[in-house]
Amino acid sequence: MADPTDRSRTPPDPAPAQADGDHHVVIVGGGFGGLAVAQELGSVAGLRVTLLDRRNHHLFQPLLYQVATAVLSPGEVAEPIRRIVSRHRNIRVLLAEVNGVDRAERQVRLRDGGAIAYDTLVLATGATHSYFGHADWARHAPGLKTLDDARAIRARVLLAFERAERTSDPAERERLTTFAVVGGGPTGVEMAGAIAGLSRQALARDFRAVDPTRARILLIEAAPRILGTFPEHLSAYATKALERLGVTVMTLSPVEAIDEVGVTVKGSRIPAATMVWGAGVQASPAGQWLGVATERGGHIRVGPDLAVEGLSDVYALGDVAMARAEDGSALPGLAQVAHQQGHYLGKALRARLVAGQRPAPFRFRSRGNLAVIGRNSAVVQWDRVSLKGFPAWLVWGIAHVYLLVGFQNRLVVTLRWLWAYVTYQRGARLISEREEAAAARHQQA
Ligand SMILES: Cc1cc2nc3c(=O)[nH]c(=O)nc-3n(C[C@H](O)[C@H](O)[C@H](O)COP(=O)(O)OP(=O)(O)OC[C@H]3O[C@@H](n4cnc5c(N)ncnc54)[C@H](O)[C@@H]3O)c2cc1C
Known part of the structure; x- marks a missing residue:
């Protein structure tokens, strides 16, 4: 029987209603x-x-940067939507x-x-x-929002080291091992810190012609300080912690141009093969x-x-x-x-x-503002309480595991982190030929 609430035009609603009149x-x-x-x-x-x-999956975006830097695999931060709601007979999921x-x-x-x-x-x-009216920058400096973005960035980061290993041109090697992250909010801070961890620790001994521990990682921010939504003392802590990891924090540095060979900041050209957008x-x-x-x-x-x-x-x-x-x-x-x-x-x-009641208005209860910087290092602001360093890192880890959807994801992510913590290794470093070809197209000088 036709559903009176479905007034679809052709082609009709692909799956008919579960119960008429509801x-x-x-x-x-x-x-x-x-x-x-x-x-x-x-x-x-x-x-x-x-x-x-x-998309057919619910995505846990807060851990995408860990996919982009080879700590986690794509399947560990996503869960099929259909599976999450499958026990509810009154919900249908359509891709x-x-x-x-x-x-x-x-x-x-x-x-x-x-x-x-x-x-x-x-x-x-x-x-x-948002690329602030410069849509053409997106090709050169992808943002991090989807699993495809994370895979593409991971391929670019890993491929940059591979290509640096093969080149005999010192200037090109310098460009290939320069990573520019645009935007000093939590996403940019997390990306820059994670690229530093990857190059300084996980890849440190894996190359011969290139020394990944000398990779140049830039965090470029237009405002006077990074993590602008956090109190000043936590921004200052984050800047110092990033610098200890080997990240160059550039504040008051609006980006003026981005193309396939690098980025222009305040009139200066910075050759860089890998750029990541986290600004708007x-x-x-x-x-x-x-x-x-x-x-x-x-x-x-x-x-x-x-x-x-x-x-x-x-x-x-x-x-x-x-x-x-x-x-x-x-x-x-x-x-x-x-x-x-x-x-x-x-x-x-x-x-x-169902009950014909008038609900009370929505009230947001903040669970705190969190940003992770690197191993043992994070900042947390919750009401008047602020934490930094290892305690903040622990709070960050527990909060993210707790919020992940699906017991399997929680377990696997916890084990992966423990493994990475103990061994300094990244388990998700494989890139496919297709990802490699796409990354190579964007890194040509
Ligand atoms: C890299 C990164 C790190 C982050 N870290 C944190 C963090 O540490 N803590 C924190 O609290 N927040 C964080 N955030 C922000 C947080 O992820 C978002 O605020 C949150 O995802 C918003 O939820 P939402 O449901 O509004 O949108 P989303 O979670 O983005 O979901 C939107 C959904 O709509 C679907 N969709 C969009 N358009 C269409 C369409 N036209 N047709 C059909 N479907 C469509 C998408 O596929 C997607 O599944 C982070 C975000 C990013 C990108």
Whole structure:
């Protein structure tokens, strides 16, 4: 029997509804936010849920830099979305990319031409990199957002040493062993520290013509200090800790150009074969799909209940949304914000749609601001408590293992870290021929 809430055009909704008449919640995005909403709505009578994602896996982005620097393998930081929610019969998962919303028809449009009707729509599509109007820089300095990004960066880093080993030109060897990380936020700090760990420890004895311990690693930041969202004393600690690892921290250094052979900073040319972008983010285009006014960066404005301003049946959360704390400050683009919002919104929808109640507004409870620098070294800021060094590193490790989805991932990641800690080795150094060819194309002088 046709589902009265599905008003799909041709081609029709690829999987018919589970139960006629149930309220249909469509969630776009199986990241931290969307997945938490789905989990709260799982097995709730009277609701059916469709979770759409353009990838088949939920990705734990906070550990991507460890994939990019060969500590972890891609499969250890991702989990199939289908598996995570498989026990909930009222949730169906569809692998599909959304590219529009028809608010009048209450449908999301799919890139392949299909459409899915909703009664309530939840947008949790995250964010992507922003190159501040220089889209051409993306080819030379990839950002770190997906498993493909992490694999590509890993291949470039490892291949740079391989090519440096073979060249007889000292200037080219210098360029190949120069790594420029743009952006001194947590991602840039983590990347720079991890490349330093890889070259100074894991690769130290593996080459003959090139000495990886002499690799030049630059962390380039336009602002006066790195980790600008942390208190000054923790930024200062992070700078010193990075310098001890062999990273050159360049502050007040806006990047002016990036091309295949290097980066220009404050008028100076720095030849570098491997560049990584960690400087800016912009929201996914979901605000454009809705045709609503957005904040700078494309973030969708939402109210205290995470409903999109002016719309009662569409919600947005996580990195795609701009939600405000009680004091009016914007909530940061963090996994913990998306995760808490997701659980809040799932419970709120349950209360509203099943029990007919009016839920209380969302309140963010900060679990602290964390950034890891290297082995035994991290910074943590939580309320008035700040930690640095080994205690902070321990807190960081426990928090990340705890948040990983799936027992198997938690176990494997913990064992991998223990192994890497004891042996200084990186277990995920293999690159495929395809990755190698792609990396080589970008590193030609
Ligand atoms: C390298 C890195 C390190 C980080 N480290 C930390 C950290 O240490 N601590 C912390 O709290 N936060 C960290 N963050 C931020 C954190 O990962 C994000 O804030 C969080 O992932 C946001 O969750 P989300 O659900 O909004 O979006 P995401 O987790 O990005 O999920 C969005 C989902 O939507 C899907 N999607 C997007 N567009 C479409 C479409 N058109 N159609 C279908 N599906 C779509 C994507 O495939 C994805 O699965 C880090 C981020 C990065 C990139």
